[in-house]
Amino acid sequence: MSRGKILLFYLATLAGILGWLGAVGLAPYLRSRGVPLGKFIYVCFSPVCHQIPARSFLAWGYPLAVCARCLGIYSGFLAGMALYPFLRGFSTVRLPETKVFLAVTAPIAVDTAGNFFRLWVTSNVLRLATGFLWGTILPFYLMTGLTELALKDKKQIE
Amino acid sequence: MNGPKPNLFVPALIGGVVAGILSGIPFVNCLCCLWIIGGAILASYLLAKDSTVTLRAGDGAIVGAFAGIFAAFVRSFLSIPFRAVEFALFQKIMERLSEYMPEAPGEWKDAFSLGAGPISIAGFFLGLVISAAIFAVLGALGGIIGMALFGKKTPPPAQGTKHETSQDTSHSQS
Numbered sequence: 138m139s140r141g142k143i144l145l146f147y148l149a150t151l152a153g154i155l156g157w158l159g160a161v162g163l164a165p166y167l168r169s170r171g172v173p174l175g176k177f178i179y180v181c182f183s184p185v186c187h188q189i190p191a192r193s194f195l196a197w198g199y200p201l202a203v204c205a206r207c208l209g210i211y212s213g214f215l216a217g218m219a220l221y222p223f224l225r226g227f228s229t230v231r232l233p234e235t236k237v238f239l240a241v242t243a244p245i246a247v248d249t250a251g252n253f254f255r256l257w258v259t260s261n262v263l264r265l266a267t268g269f270l271w272g273t274i275l276p277f278y279l280m281t282g283l284t285e286l287a288l289k290d291k292k293q294i295e
Numbered sequence: 296m297n298g299p300k301p302n303l304f305v306p307a308l309i310g311g312v313v314a315g316i317l318s319g320i321p322f323v324n325c326l327c328c329l330w331i332i333g334g335a336i337l338a339s340y341l342l343a344k345d346s347t348v349t350l351r352a353g354d355g356a357i358v359g360a361f362a363g364i365f366a367a368f369v370r371s372f373l374s375i376p377f378r379a380v381e382f383a384l385f386q387k388i389m390e391r392l393s394e395y396m397p398e399a400p401g402e403w404k405d406a407f408s409l410g411a412g413p414i415s416i417a418g419f420f421l422g423l424v425i426s427a428a429i430f431a432v433l434g435a436l437g438g439i440i441g442m443a444l445f446g447k448k449t450p451p452p453a454q455g456t457k458h459e460t461s462q463d464t465s466h467s468q469s
Contacts, residue, residue: 180422181425181429184318184367184370184422184425184426184429184430185328185331185429185430185433186328207328210328232352232439232443233443235443235444238440238443238444249326249329275436278352278439278440278443279435279436279439281439282353282355282356282435282436282438282439282442283353283356283435285352285353285356286353286356
């Protein structure tokens with residue numbers, strides 16, 4: 138029963154991130170075709186991203202709906218979802234170790250702080266890379282928390 | 296063995312307000328979704344700090360989700376006065392830019408036009424609903440991370456030994 142719920146949450150989360158990334162790429166495409174829905178998609182992503190064109194990759198001549206760092210995080214999340222079945226399986230859930238979290242967070246934290254305080258300006262590729270690295274560990278937290286909420290035996294997470 | 300769980304409202308409210316303010320202030324909000332996750336982590340920390348029971352990742356998800364929703368409300372209302380200021384500032388930047396670059400890139404003009412003009416009440420509430428949904432998910436994620444970092448893994452000592460502070464906790468793995 139728990140295995141089925143874990144798998145269900147996994148598939149739902151996977152569908153969610155695929156749709157999310159799809160929308161990121163769909164926005165510039167629709168905009169290049171002059172479809173108003175493209176603009177609406179940009180607006181939907183505006184609460185979570187500054188969408189500065191110079192910080193975003195282009196597709197069909199227009200910036201993606203999110204910046205390079207956000208694209209990295211979401212892409213990394215998808216990569217983490219691909220790794221999840223091999224590293225965790227669907228029989229149980231377990232939170233990552235704190236030292237692993239800190240290790241993958243350090244690059245994006247340093248990079249973000251440096252840019253925020255105008256110490257340096259990072260290229261979009263590096264923003265993508267640090268975001269990607271951090272994004273890979275996020276599914277392991279989200280899956281654990283959401284699955285735990287649904288498990289009836291309320292087993293404590295390790 | 297486990298007493299009543301602490302109230303989620305205040306930690307979620309504090310984390311949400313902090314995240315909402317930081318994500319609503321122009322130029323400061325350049326950290327995108329990280330403010331929401333950070334606010335949710337703060338909410339989890341506040342929840343776990345004074346808790347006498349063992350909290351779980353699911354508890355972090357709930358307090359984080361509520362923090363995200365509160366952040367959406369704060370950010371949405373905060374954006375009303377800042378929206379006009381932001382657009383006026385970007386217009387001045389564009390005017391200056393046009394002195395050096397007569398033909399600004401198309402994506403720059405489009406980017407500025409997205410935030411142009413007054414917003415309708417329906418548009419405001421639609422934006423609020425969309426923000427709340429997205430921030431709730433981000434907040435849940437941040438709350439889970441926060442609980443993993445700051446949540447107690449073992450219950451406090453049994454009665455009979457008086458401890459004034461809750462600092463005497465052990466983390467089994469992390």
